[in-house]
Amino acid sequence: MSRLQKKMASLKQVGKTALIPYITAGDPTPNATVALMHLLVEKGADVIELGVPFSDPMADGPVIQKAVERALIHNVSLDDVLEYVRVFREQDAETPVVLMGYLNPIEAQGYEAFANAASSVGVDAVLTVDMPPEESKGYLEALQQVGLDRVFLVSPTTPGSRLSAVNEKGSGFVYYVSLKGVTGSKELDMEDVAQNMTRLKSKLNMPIGIGFGIKDGATAFEMANLGSAVIVGSVLVKLIEANQSKGRYDMHLAIGEKMTEFRDALNRADMNRVGALNT
Amino acid sequence: MTINFSNYPDEQGHFGPYGGIFAPETLMAALEQLTQEYECVKQDPEFLRELADDLQNYVGRPTPLYYAKRWSEHLGGGKIYLKREDLNHTGAHKVNNTIGQALLAKRLGKKRIIAETGAGQHGVASATVAARLGLECVVYMGADDVVRQAPNVVRMQMLGATVVPVESGTKTLKDALNEAMRDWVTNVDDTFYIIGTVAGPHPYPAMVRDFQTIIGREAKQQSLQHEHKLPDALIACVGGGSNAIGLFHAFLEDSSVEMYGVEPAGLGLETGKHAAPLCKGKPGVFHGNRTYLMQDENGQILGTHSISAGLDYPGVGPEHAWLKDIGRVNYVAVDDEEALQAFRDLTRFEGIIPALESSHALAYATKLAPTLAKDKIIVVNLSGRGDKDMNTIAQIEGIEL
Numbered sequence: 001m002s003r004l005q006k007k008m009a010s011l012k013q014v015g016k017t018a019l020i021p022y023i024t025a026g027d028p029t030p031n032a033t034v035a036l037m038h039l040l041v042e043k044g045a046d047v048i049e050l051g052v053p054f055s056d057p058m059a060d061g062p063v064i065q066k067a068v069e070r071a072l073i074h075n076v077s078l079d080d081v082l083e084y085v086r087v088f089r090e091q092d093a094e095t096p097v098v099l100m101g102y103l104n105p106i107e108a109q110g111y112e113a114f115a116n117a118a119s120s121v122g123v124d125a126v127l128t129v130d131m132p133p134e135e136s137k138g139y140l141e142a143l144q145q146v147g148l149d150r151v152f153l154v155s156p157t158t159p160g161s162r163l164s165a166v167n168e169k170g171s172g173f174v175y176y177v178s179l180k181g182v183t184g185s186k187e188l189d190m191e192d193v194a195q196n197m198t199r200l201k202s203k204l205n206m207p208i209g210i211g212f213g214i215k216d217g218a219t220a221f222e223m224a225n226l227g228s229a230v231i232v233g234s235v236l237v238k239l240i241e242a243n244q245s246k247g248r249y250d251m252h253l254a255i256g257e258k259m260t261e262f263r264d265a266l267n268r269a270d271m272n273r274v275g276a277l278n279t
Numbered sequence: 280m281t282i283n284f285s286n287y288p289d290e291q292g293h294f295g296p297y298g299g300i301f302a303p304e305t306l307m308a309a310l311e312q313l314t315q316e317y318e319c320v321k322q323d324p325e326f327l328r329e330l331a332d333d334l335q336n337y338v339g340r341p342t343p344l345y346y347a348k349r350w351s352e353h354l355g356g357g358k359i360y361l362k363r364e365d366l367n368h369t370g371a372h373k374v375n376n377t378i379g380q381a382l383l384a385k386r387l388g389k390k391r392i393i394a395e396t397g398a399g400q401h402g403v404a405s406a407t408v409a410a411r412l413g414l415e416c417v418v419y420m421g422a423d424d425v426v427r428q429a430p431n432v433v434r435m436q437m438l439g440a441t442v443v444p445v446e447s448g449t450k451t452l453k454d455a456l457n458e459a460m461r462d463w464v465t466n467v468d469d470t471f472y473i474i475g476t477v478a479g480p481h482p483y484p485a486m487v488r489d490f491q492t493i494i495g496r497e498a499k500q501q502s503l504q505h506e507h508k509l510p511d512a513l514i515a516c517v518g519g520g521s522n523a524i525g526l527f528h529a530f531l532e533d534s535s536v537e538m539y540g541v542e543p544a545g546l547g548l549e550t551g552k553h554a555a556p557l558c559k560g561k562p563g564v565f566h567g568n569r570t571y572l573m574q575d576e577n578g579q580i581l582g583t584h585s586i587s588a589g590l591d592y593p594g595v596g597p598e599h600a601w602l603k604d605i606g607r608v609n610y611v612a613v614d615d616e617e618a619l620q621a622f623r624d625l626t627r628f629e630g631i632i633p634a635l636e637s638s639h640a641l642a643y644a645t646k647l648a649p650t651l652a653k654d655k656i657i658v659v660n661l662s663g664r665g666d667k668d669m670n671t672i673a674q675i676e677g678i679e680l
Contacts, residue, residue, distance in 0.1 A: 055579040056448065056565065058457040059303040059464060065447055077577040103301060103564045108578030130301045130564065134291065153304035157467060162307065180305055181465040 004047065004096040004124040004149050004172040008207045008228065011046060015274055017224040017266045019044055020209055021259065022100065022233030024051035024067035025084055026076030028244040033084045035248065036240075036255070041095050043256050044263030049127070049231065052081050052101030059129045061182035063234040066241060078105040078114070082121045089122035096124040098151055098172075103131045103139075111142035118148060125149035125172045133165035140169055153177050154204070156196050163203045173207040173229060176200065181212065184234025188213045190222055197226040217265035224269035232262055282605070284531040287598070292481020292568070295604065298597035302480040302567045305464045314482040316387055321489065326382065333378050334493065337411075338368045340375075342494075344501035344658070350628040357511070357651030359644055361631070361661040362498050362526060369407050371400040371634065371663030372494060372522045377473055379490035381408035384471035391415040391470045395459040397424055397452035397518065398589030398636060399431025400663055401475030406440035416440040419458040421451035424588045431667045449582040452518075452592045456566055476519025477596030480567030484596050491525025498658055499529050506656055512537040512647060515660040516639040517557065517610065518590035520599045522662035531607060540599060541643045543585035544612035554583035556595050557603050557610040565593070570600040586615040586671065587635035589663075613642040619675065621645055622665065634663035635671065 001009070011018050021040045025033050037048055053071040057064060078101075085097055099118065106114050106128065118126065126148055131139060133152060143150055149172030154163065157180065166174060178193050179186065193210065200208055210223045211231030223230045236255055243251035292298045302310060320326040334340040342363045351359045364372035377394075384392060392409045394416070396402030402418040409416035418435055422444040425432055435442050448454035456479075463472045477484045477491075495513075502510050513530060515523035517540040530536040545553035553559065556571040563572040565580060573581040573593040585591045602608040613621075618635060621642035626632050633641060637660065644659045651657065665672075673680050 056453065056457050058460045058566070059305075061461070062447075069447075072579065075577075077579075079577070104572070104574065104580070105578035107563050107569075108574065108576065129303055130567070132300065132302065132304065132307055135299050135301055155303075155305040155307075157305055157308040159308055159311075177305060180467055182461045185465060 002124060002147055002149050002172065004098070007046060007096050008173055012207065012228065016270050018046040018209065018229035019262055019266055020047045020049055020229050020231040021045050021236055022049040022051060022231060023236060023240065024053060024064060024071055025081040026053055026071030026074055027067040027237065027240055028070045030074050030076055030080060032248070034087045037088045038092065039252050039256060040259060041092060043259035045095065045259070047096045047098060047229070049098045049100050049233070050081065050085065052078055052099055052105060054102040054105060057102065059182055061184040061234060063184045063237050063241070067237045078109060082117055082123070085123050086121035097122065098125040098127055099123055100127040101129070103128050111139050115142040115146045115148060119146035123148065125151050127151040127153070127175060129153065133169045136169055151175055154200060156180055156192065160203060163200070167205045170206065173209050174204050175231065176208050176210050176227065178210050178212045183212055185213060188219060193223070194226055217261040220262050221265040221269045224266045225273070230262070230266060284528065288481065288485050292485065294598045294601035297562070297570050297600040298481060298484055298568050300480045300567065301564050301569065303464060305467060306480070309467045310480055310482070312387070316383060317482050317486050320383060320386065329382060330379055334375065338374050338378060339366065340493065341497045342366050344498055344505065346505070347629050350625060351648065353628055354645055354648040356649040356653065357647070357655035357657045358653070359648055360502070360510070360656060360658045362494060362658055364494060364522065364660060364662045365631070365633065365637070365664035369400070369404045370666065371404065372491060372525060373401040373404040373475055374407065375493055375525070376475065376487050376490040376521065377401070377404040377408045380471070380473045381412055384414065384473070385412055387471060389469060389471035391417070391466065392473055393417045393419070393459050393462050393470055394473045394475060395419045395452065395455040396475065397421070397455065397591055398587065398634070399424070399428040399435065399667055400589060402440070402442070403431050403434050403438070405473050406435040406438035409440065410438045417462065418442050419445050419455040419462070421449070421455050422446050423450040424452065424455070427671055428588050428667050429670055451583065452588065453580065453594070476521045477524050477598060478519045478566055478568060478570070478594055484568065484598055487521055488524045488528060488598065491521050492528045494522065494525035494660065495527060495529030498526060502656065502658065508656070509533055509536055510656040510658040511535070511651065512539065512655070512657045514539045514541060514640045514643050514647065514657060516541045516590060516636050516662065517595060517599060518543070518554070518592045518636065519594070520596035522660050524596060524598055526658070526660040527608060538608040539643055539647065540608050540610045541639045542610060542612040543587060543590040543618070543639055544614040545584040545586070547614050548612055552584040553612065554585045554591050554593065555612045556593060557599060558612045562600065568597045570594055570597045571603070586618060587639065589634070589636040590639065611643060613639050617642040622672070631661070632665040633661055634665045635668045637662045
């Protein structure tokens, strides 16, 4: 079992919803990332999703687009991102790290070279937005060979017929894109998410994380009752943007507060479920 | 080498190692539906009749194959014929495709059309068909292109379209495509995305090609009528590559016909300030397909430069990538200066003002024609007219508007 799979299994065992924050590597500056990763863990992250900057993030909304632009001013490359993970691992051997990004930087390195490098620095899983299971030949094998988990996206429009490919080729968890849209957009339709989650849970053979559009503790609380993990990104990245000129202390304070809000909400939801079982 | 070119792409949209469907999950179902619907209509006599009727009576096809006698004689050498796609309604070849996709949108019951545009010709062609069918239309256009192709922006607005200037990235065609994709992801239920070139995820490269192949089918027939033989060479400019594949495709199996796809060398291939991925790029994955790209060593997409907004794109249709690798088409490049000179020459010798995009193809003809005997025939795709480029030209020539 991989580090990510073990983590998800142990959380399930104790009835705990995983909190998975996203930040873009190299945002706002290259030397900010490792410290931010440690902060996220300290404030309750179970898994970290680390964005790999790409010049044309076509599935991301304006908040993450700007984060990517900030990182690319410093020419943050896939190699740089792997280096951040290596340094992070010097002090944290436990928290799984998922790289999230687009395919072309990985293509440019070559699938095998990338997989070897990623696994050797302590990356646990890879989520590539524009790599559906159908095209994943070669990519899949390269990741599998070195024991990296493959996280695939599933959306409200994914037909049942495509879920078996996700079961077969994915591992670790499935990322449920909770709305039709780009990252950080509009309000979530709870009823729609609930209906889709019922459908997906019966068909998918691994934990489901819910992401896109989760802005506050109240929404996270609702989502914790539907999925195994809650993924938050744009709301944290916005805080990085707002505090970039104020210095590390203020930025960490703001992000720490938001993380605490999410963690508390998930804990409350988890406690409620336990309570409901006991009565 | 005998390849049956009409067997490509395969079911998942592959041309050899290129093409495919590299799309965000939210779009996969919509792409699948589009593929199914397209496969269905392309054999439907009713659809084909409607399309043919629109192309004849609304677009004005067939377009002439015009012998540019005076210009040919000036250059000395082969006879240059111009396939007059500039005479189509809206002024470019783009409308061949938007007519077809709009009919599909109607069949799928979509109420809203979105499009990306570089030079504005595809935007105008999309706004035109949307107006005709009473559909809402939103066109994404790089903020830089909004300025340099201002006349087309006004045309789109007059046609009732909303033009959204895209301020992200390099503010040109690739960023417009990113933004259109984001819109589609968000509004996938009621929105039809009309991609204007032979790029993007499957089925777009195949579908757009099919709608554009009428250019080559007509040119073939017309060449036989005028000259009683096939042309010896075909020349077309390549940005995404829709007018080029449109001209080339009907001739791919005619091995005597040489083909030249002309990429924009911008300020010169050696300067890095160009938009010539086939000449200078390498394969990667971008905008939903695998193809040749302008990218750095880390796989980041590079900014491009061309005087022509319609060619200012770091990728190229996957079928061109494949045709390059198998050696069926020669891909060459001409720079901004050469294109401008061809623009001036055609205007003065033939009284035809070409688009700056098409001027790249014309510029290559000025190099090729003198090397050919007088009985050799060259067909150049005059993909669009140059009215939209008056701002750019006036600026270069120092004319105050």
